Amino acid sequence: MAKEKKEKTAAKAQNDKNEAQEKLEALEKEVAELKEKLAKEKDDYMRLMAEFETFRRRTAEEKLALVGSAATDTIKGMLPVLDDLERAMEMLSGSSDEAAKEGTTLIYDKLFAYLKGKGLEVIDAKGQPFDTDLHEAVSQFPVTDEEAKGKVFDVVQTGYKLGGKVIRYAKVVVGV
DSSP: OHHHHHHHHHHHHHHHHHHHHHHHHHHHHHHHHHHHHHHHHHHHHHHHHHHHHHHHHHHHHHHHHHHHHHHHHHHHHHHHHHHHHHHHHHHHTTOSOHHHHHHHHHHHHHHHHHHHHTTEEEEOOTTSBOOTTTEEEEEEEOOSOGGGTTBEEEEEEOEEEETTEEEEOEEEEEEO
């Protein structure tokens, strides 16, 4: 009977050991599955964060582009006023009305200073070599001086840059 009891105890211990081994294997398998699931979730999270960062950067760039575009459109709309003021100053240069000259010049200077403060630059064209990146040839003029050939002879309409980008090409007469 003691032998039988010992055998039952040994069998029970072996059975318990097998059950524990099975439970351990099941738990290890569950841990491996959870680790795999965690790695997948972490990867998804990292991708989502990268996507969000890209979205945030793109949104900020679009906002800057929109503000820049609005500023450019506003300044482009003011260029004809600047042209009109230049023509008015030319017309008044032969006039004896000093108040009109002074007033027009004052308005022109204030407007131009404001636009210059926003990044507007005049394209210097007269006497410069003709450059299709800055100039638009509206006419050609025969010149006798070889050095004047291919250079801007006269400026019909002033050209402007804003932030280094041409917003209006200078309309010029080119010497040939």
